[in-house]
Amino acid sequence: MAKNLTKRSEDYSKWYNELVINADLAENSGVRGCMVIKPYGFSIWEKMQVELDRMFKETGHQNAYFPLFIPKSYFSKEASHVDGFAKECAIVTHYRLREDGKGGVEVDPDAKLEEELIVRPTSETIIWDTYRKWIQSYRDLPLLINQWANVVRWEMRTRLFLRTTEFLWQEGHTAHATKQEAIEETEQMVNIYAEFVEDYMAVPVIKGLKTESERFAGAEETYCIEALMQDGKALQAGTSHFLGQNFAKAFDVKFTAKDGKQDYVWATSWGVSTRLMGALIMTHSDDKGLVLPPKLAPDQVVIVPIYRNDEQFELVSKVAKEVMKELRTKGVRVKFDNRDTYKPGWKFNDYELKGVPVRLAIGPRDVENGTLELARRDTLTKEFISRDDVVSIVVDLMDEIQKNLYNKAASFRTEKTTEVVTYDEFKELLNTKGGFILAHWDGTAETEKLIKKETKATIRCIPLDSKLEKGTCMVSGKPSNQKVLFAKAY
RNA sequence: CGGGGUGUAGCGUAGCCCGGUUAUCGCGCCACGUUUGGGACGUGGAGGCCGCAGGUUCGAAUCCUGCCACCCCGACCA
Numbered sequence: 001m002a003k004n005l006t007k008r009s010e011d012y013s014k015w016y017n018e019l020v021i022n023a024d025l026a027e028n029s030g031v032r033g034c035m036v037i038k039p040y041g042f043s044i045w046e047k048m049q050v051e052l053d054r055m056f057k058e059t060g061h062q063n064a065y066f067p068l069f070i071p072k073s074y075f076s077k078e079a080s081h082v083d084g085f086a087k088e089c090a091i092v093t094h095y096r097l098r099e100d101g102k103g104g105v106e107v108d109p110d111a112k113l114e115e116e117l118i119v120r121p122t123s124e125t126i127i128w129d130t131y132r133k134w135i136q137s138y139r140d141l142p143l144l145i146n147q148w149a150n151v152v153r154w155e156m157r158t159r160l161f162l163r164t165t166e167f168l169w170q171e172g173h174t175a176h177a178t179k180q181e182a183i184e185e186t187e188q189m190v191n192i193y194a195e196f197v198e199d200y201m202a203v204p205v206i207k208g209l210k211t212e213s214e215r216f217a218g219a220e221e222t223y224c225i226e227a228l229m230q231d232g233k234a235l236q237a238g239t240s241h242f243l244g245q246n247f248a249k250a251f252d253v254k255f256t257a258k259d260g261k262q263d264y265v266w267a268t269s270w271g272v273s274t275r276l277m278g279a280l281i282m283t284h285s286d287d288k289g290l291v292l293p294p295k296l297a298p299d300q301v302v303i304v305p306i307y308r309n310d311e312q313f314e315l316v317s318k319v320a321k322e323v324m325k326e327l328r329t330k331g332v333r334v335k336f337d338n339r340d341t342y343k344p345g346w347k348f349n350d351y352e353l354k355g356v357p358v359r360l361a362i363g364p365r366d367v368e369n370g371t372l373e374l375a376r377r378d379t380l381t382k383e384f385i386s387r388d389d390v391v392s393i394v395v396d397l398m399d400e401i402q403k404n405l406y407n408k409a410a411s412f413r414t415e416k417t418t419e420v421v422t423y424d425e426f427k428e429l430l431n432t433k434g435g436f437i438l439a440h441w442d443g444t445a446e447t448e449k450l451i452k453k454e455t456k457a458t459i460r461c462i463p464l465d466s467k468l469e470k471g472t473c474m475v476s477g478k479p480s481n482q483k484v485l486f487a488k489a490y
Numbered sequence: 491c492g493g494g495g496u497g498u499a500g501c502g503u504a505g506c507c508c509g510g511u512u513a514u515c516g517c518g519c520c521a522c523g524u525u526u527g528g529g530a531c532g533u534g535g536a537g538g539c540c541g542c543a544g545g546u547u548c549g550a551a552u553c554c555u556g557c558c559a560c561c562c563c564g565a566c567c568a
Contacts, residue, residue: 013562028560030559030560084567087566087567088566088567122568151568153567153568155566155567155568156491156564156565156566156567157562157564157565157566157567162568163567163568167568169568224568235568236567236568237568238568239568271568272568273568274568275568276568304527306526306527307526308525308526309526340526342526342529343525343526343528343529343530344526344527344528344529345526345527345528345529345530346526346528346529346530347528347529348527348528348529349528349529350529352528361527363527364527365527366527373527490567490568
């Protein structure tokens with residue numbers, strides 16, 4: 001990372017970009033708005049997948065896979081859904097290339113598809129078209145399915161991990177016999193997302209409901225989790241939608257209930273994406289690079305040997321390998337970096353850049369004294385510990401670092417969350433402190449739009465667990481029952 | 491899609507206004523040697539159709555025209 005570039009500098013996005021590239025997580029591919037996720041970045045994403053997938057399965061969901069291509073006509077079946085996605089779709093119109101006579105290739109105009117195919121921006125339509133065939137009776141319900149997939153949204157502006165043209169995600173699509181059950185599913189999934197993001201990513205989130213204008217295209221209610229980044233901007237980290245009977249009606253998905261009556265099924269959909277990687281990076285990183293929570297770090301501990309000659313290397317390696325073995329027995333992910341092609345100082349900096357939670361250094365002096373040098377990535381502190389205590393200390397540290405990262409992020413968020421009464425205060429705060437702002441709002445789309453236009457701040461959510469309190473809208477002065485969460489957002 | 495900016499080695503750049511030897515510097519890369527407890531040093535070396543296509547000129551990285559790509563700010567958005 002550039003030495004003089006810090007996250008406190010004005011150009012936060014440049015800092016972020018360099019961090020993603022230098023920490024070897026991902027890079028721009030050169031293909032419009034698509035990124036290459038490099039092995040190190042992908043291994044973190046894989047850890048996230050494993051934990052999320054486990055949580056989905058523990059709550060009765062199964063994985064399946066649906067097609068990448070969606071016939072254009074499917075989209076026109078749900079009116080608000082098409083409105084929401086029409087402007088950002090990649091469309092397949094032809095199925096063949098031919099030689100252009102100049103050494104290249106061109107699209108063969110004779111190979112035009114009769115019906116264009118949309119590269120999925122999300123899979124509601126094709127999945128509901130399929131569910132129609134799968135669901136006849138209440139006995140087929142609930143249908144609880146998730147898929148891990150890539151989707152494409154042709155956004156105007158892209159950003160590594162946060163908004164790439166193609167991104168990886170999971171999307172759950174469930175069908176239920178009753179409205180109540182579907183709402184419970186929607187709420188359960190937003191709770192699972194919050195639990196994952198807080199417990200595994202160590203990123204505190206606020207659960208809430210989206211306002212009507214921020215709602216998912218085709219949803220009756222959108223639940224979300226919102227996180228606060230270090231530059232004071234909010235990031236939507238996950239969404240769970242109650243779709244009512246909208247898609248069931250659009251795709252004619254009916255079932256016969258116990259009483260013999262036919263009804264449309266009730267639906268939900270929910271998803272998190274590789275954007276979570278962006279949240280992880282922007283929440284914990286410092287000027288030395290990435291900081292990974294132990295639960296998601298591909299390597300939780302790295303051992304760096306210090307030596308001058310082969311003899312010392314053998315001596316040090318022996319201890320390093322023993323320590324590695326003992327830690328692995330306790331379930332700690334350890335890497336022994338015995339490469340002779342890089343110097344210790346270089347390795348120290350590289351692992352700090354990559355965010356490895358704990359570094360152990362062993363040199364001849366340590367072997368002699370029965371010690372190791374332990375360095376924590378989260379606090380950047382170093383200490384010598386006894387060789388005999390290393391396993392218990394490191395095992396405890398995994399929990400401690402995980403908690404410390406969460407607490408740090410939580411107190412940052414508390415510090416950056418302000419309640420205001422007047423619109424003037426609100427505007428002033430946005431320009432100075434930023435962060436989350438709680439304020440009364442009259443519940444109208446007009447006021448919401450006006451605030452967005454004048455300040456660029458949006459209502460991130462109507463928090464679920466905030467207390468009800470009477471007040472008046474900071475803009476219109478009309479009555480309000482609850483403060484809502486505002487912020488400038490990614 | 492509007493407004494602004496930038497394209498020179500793998501990366502970051504100087505040169506461009508005011509055309510003129512072999513295109514500058516740093517990092518990285520390769521070889522050899524000395525090094526190794528916080529990003530080592532020395533010596534030598536490789537690597538460029540100066541974004542692309544035209545034009546002006548004896549001569550173009552530099553001037554002109556067109557195109558393309560990327561970045562930033564808006565609008566849009568997980």
